[in-house]
Amino acid sequence: MKIATFNVNSIRSRVELITTWLRDKNPIDILCMQEIKCENEQFPTQTFEKEKYFVAVNGQKRYNGVAICSKLPFDSIKIKFDDPILDLQKRMIEVHVEDLVIINVYVPHGSSDETDEKYIFKMKFYDALTSYVNELKNRYKKIVLVGDFNVALTDIDVYNPRLFQGKVGFLKSEKRKLKTLLDVGLHDCFREKYPSLKAYTWWDYRTAGIWRDEGMRIDYMLATDEAFKECKEIGVDIWTRKRKSPTPSDHAPLIGEI
């Protein structure tokens, strides 16, 4: 099945572009979205149902919010993770589809520097997420954790490593947190399939970096051994990101076939 992770930067302003993309470009089975920026009642559930998707939403006013749309039925929707950090904002949603556990996460951005309380929250969020996945691994073999992780891991994941020195999204401490999460037993599907391929998932609106491919790889599909074994193809789809109208998200979807 084709699984996509896509930070949509407001679903209400993006729904038209996304449905066009879903119809014309990619038969996506499971679409995981972050930053839907609306409450559950405001989510265009019926639009996705018309496209033959089952819908699961963990919405939040103004900021954050995540959702999963699936062509295949899921038996449960998890939006509470019994953790004060993970549950503070609406940043996670989990569904079980066939023998796969799909977790969709929007990791905190972290604001401007390491001393910012939002950055501290990002560090704590990584610790809590790592503990959660570590525990979940005892009960499920095939786990796919996708989303916006707001960290680029290595120099090939940013267009100019020198420029990103000391910038949130490329700091040593947050890279270490993401590596620790991977060390629980998750594969960075894209990077393991393509060890040296440049493929960004985000380009800054402000510098119009998309036109010079000045971006970062901050969206990931992470999978346990058993799920990664079945990962046939994976790549970034820049079709929506290159539209001039309607305005695209600043992220592009990462699509993996598992």
Place this chain on the structure above:
DNA sequence: ATGGTAGACGCTCTA
């Protein structure tokens, strides 16, 4: 050079 754009919301915050 420390900007720039975009979105939700409401006289600003977040990314």
